[in-house]
Amino acid sequence: MSNSNHIKQDAESIEIPTEGFADNSKAKRIASIDFVKGIAMVFIILAHAALAWLDDDWRYIYGLVFSFLDILGPSLFVFLSALSVIFSIKKKKERVSEKMIRNRIFTRGIIIIIIGILFNPMSLYTSGVSVGFPLNLWGWNFLVFIGFSQIFSYYVLKIKKVPRVIIGVTIIVISPFIRDFLFINKDLNPGIWILHFLITSPLPQVPFLPWAAICFISTLFGEYLYEAMIKGTKEAYYRLFRIFAYSGIALVVTGLILGWGRHTPATLDVSEYLHLDLLRIANQQDYYHFDGMPDFMIRSTMANMFYNLGAALFLIAISFYFIDIKGKENNVIKMVIFYGKTSLSLFLIQYLFLPLFIGQFSIIFYPIVWVGYCGFLGLLMYVWYKFFDGVGSPEWLMTKLGTMGQKSK
Numbered sequence: 001m002s003n004s005n006h007i008k009q010d011a012e013s014i015e016i017p018t019e020g021f022a023d024n025s026k027a028k029r030i031a032s033i034d035f036v037k038g039i040a041m042v043f044i045i046l047a048h049a050a051l052a053w054l055d056d057d058w059r060y061i062y063g064l065v066f067s068f069l070d071i072l073g074p075s076l077f078v079f080l081s082a083l084s085v086i087f088s089i090k091k092k093k094e095r096v097s098e099k100m101i102r103n104r105i106f107t108r109g110i111i112i113i114i115i116g117i118l119f120n121p122m123s124l125y126t127s128g129v130s131v132g133f134p135l136n137l138w139g140w141n142f143l144v145f146i147g148f149s150q151i152f153s154y155y156v157l158k159i160k161k162v163p164r165v166i167i168g169v170t171i172i173v174i175s176p177f178i179r180d181f182l183f184i185n186k187d188l189n190p191g192i193w194i195l196h197f198l199i200t201s202p203l204p205q206v207p208f209l210p211w212a213a214i215c216f217i218s219t220l221f222g223e224y225l226y227e228a229m230i231k232g233t234k235e236a237y238y239r240l241f242r243i244f245a246y247s248g249i250a251l252v253v254t255g256l257i258l259g260w261g262r263h264t265p266a267t268l269d270v271s272e273y274l275h276l277d278l279l280r281i282a283n284q285q286d287y288y289h290f291d292g293m294p295d296f297m298i299r300s301t302m303a304n305m306f307y308n309l310g311a312a313l314f315l316i317a318i319s320f321y322f323i324d325i326k327g328k329e330n331n332v333i334k335m336v337i338f339y340g341k342t343s344l345s346l347f348l349i350q351y352l353f354l355p356l357f358i359g360q361f362s363i364i365f366y367p368i369v370w371v372g373y374c375g376f377l378g379l380l381m382y383v384w385y386k387f388f389d390g391v392g393s394p395e396w397l398m399t400k401l402g403t404m405g406q407k408s409k
């Protein structure tokens with residue numbers, strides 16, 4: 001993989017951070033970001049394939065595992081995406097105009113949002129939620145929020161660090177109350193219904209509230225990361241490791257303290273907090289009945305946001321320590337880094353193969369199938385980028401449109 005510079009260039013264009021790592025000659029490349037992004041994508045593939053391919057007797061495993069490992073999937077990837085914007089902005093500030101930087105970020109964000117919007121009708125259909133056209137196009141899914149975070153983070157970066165943290169924490173704290181108010185009153189007032197529709201959406205996988213807080217908090221750590229890259233010294237790297245690790249531990253502990261109470265569909269509406277449905281799936285077995293799901297494990301609750309943020313920071317810190325400070329490198333690490341560079345294409349391509357083995361595997365065979373599936377997807381990406389220059393991929397499309405936008409200025 002590393003022998004093909006063309007693959008590297010295309011892979012680095014998938015997300016703003018990798019492009020920033022590659023293009024800024026003053027900054028030493030930080031490979032752990034691509035590695036962590038790859039880890040997130042591997043677990044997203046694991047979760048999606050498990051839901052589709054595990055047979056009825058073993059589907060409860062999906063509910064159990066995904067409840068615990070959500071911190072390694074979409075939540076982690078969203079954090080990394082928002083953290084990344086800082087690199088695209090700072091690496092070119094002295095060479096190109098602010099308007100050109102903004103246009104490139106907007107191009108990437110809008111393309112990802114459009115792709116996400118096209119996914120919404122299918123997601124609603126497979127979830128059994130009935131929403132008429134064109135309202136079924138709207139929804140805060142994984143891709144829509146990734147695209148939004150690119151654009152929103154650009155403006156958030158104009159705010160100073162301390163106010164950013166205050167705003168981010170405030171959003172996390174007040175979001176449950178705002179969403180409860182909108183949910184309870186949405187059928188009583190058309191204006192409130194519209195607000196609920198826009199803020200929460202019919203299928204709130206990653207709703208605007210509280211996830212907008214990610215843009216405020218992650219960009220702060222993105223600046224710390226960028227400053228360490230510019231310095232490129234061991235001292236700067238160890239300081240960055242401590243900042244990420246200690247902050248991560250503090251946030252995880254906060255999430256655990258706030259979120260030890262348990263919820264069921266009787267105490268928290270599943271249509272507002274979709275992750276709570278994993279409790280139903282986990283109880284599709286006769287061995288043990290779970291009487292509730294801890295608050296910190298239910299995506300988008302206050303406790304969960306602190307917990308997920310902390311877990312993301314701590315995982316980045318550990319990866320940064322071993323890969324960038326200690327220089328650990330092997331074929332597995334290289335493969336995961338490549339997955340991180342081609343993450344958006346991987347996310348889209350894996351959907352094409354999910355219908356092949358609906359409900360066909362037991363837990364005995366699924367791990368073997370999953371490893372082979374991940375390897376197959378990696379090989380597919382490698383061939384696509386090496387022999388076809390990534391033509392037609394989302395990364396290729398964003399790069400081409402961004403280049404066209406620059407030439408027109």
